[in-house]
Amino acid sequence: MIESILAFFKALSAFLVSIGIDPSHLFAGLAGAFVRAVVQGKKLTWELISSVIVGALCATYLTPVAVAYFGIAATNGLAFGIGLIGMSIAEGAVKLGHKWAANPKLPKDATPKDLLDLIKQDDKPKD
Known part of the structure; x- marks a missing residue:
C-alpha cells in the first residue's frame, strides 16, 4: 500500500516537473494556504x-x-x-488592476519605489 502511494507521488512530481512546476513550491504553498484556511475557522465552502x-x-x-x-x-x-498570504496578494492585484483601469498611468522607472509612489498617488483624495 505504501509503495503504491509513494509511486503515485513520484509520478505526480515527475508530471509537475515536466510542465515546469517545482513540486516543493506547490506543496509548501498548499500547506501555507491550508494553514490560513484552518486559522480562519470557517466552514468548508x-x-x-x-x-x-x-x-x-x-x-x-x-x-x-x-x-x-x-x-x-x-x-x-x-x-x-x-x-499563506496568496489570496490577499491576488485580491490586491485585482484591486490594483481596477484602479489602473480607471486611471491608467505608467511609472517613470520600474523600481519598487516608483511603483509604490504610483499606488499611493491613486489613494490620495481628489479635490
Missing part, C-alpha cells in the same frame, strides 16, 4: 477551497520570482509564506 487553490498557485508561480529578485535561499519557507 467553495470560497475556502478556492482560497487554498489560489494560495498554492501564488506560491507556485511567485516563489521563483521572489527568490530571483530578493536572493532568498529558503525557498520552501518562502513558498509557505506566499501560500
Whole structure:
C-alpha cells in the first residue's frame, strides 16, 4: 500500500516537473494556504477551497520570482509564506488592476519605489 502511494507521488512530481512546476513550491504553498484556511475557522465552502487553490498557485508561480529578485535561499519557507498570504496578494492585484483601469498611468522607472509612489498617488483624495 505504501509503495503504491509513494509511486503515485513520484509520478505526480515527475508530471509537475515536466510542465515546469517545482513540486516543493506547490506543496509548501498548499500547506501555507491550508494553514490560513484552518486559522480562519470557517466552514468548508467553495470560497475556502478556492482560497487554498489560489494560495498554492501564488506560491507556485511567485516563489521563483521572489527568490530571483530578493536572493532568498529558503525557498520552501518562502513558498509557505506566499501560500499563506496568496489570496490577499491576488485580491490586491485585482484591486490594483481596477484602479489602473480607471486611471491608467505608467511609472517613470520600474523600481519598487516608483511603483509604490504610483499606488499611493491613486489613494490620495481628489479635490
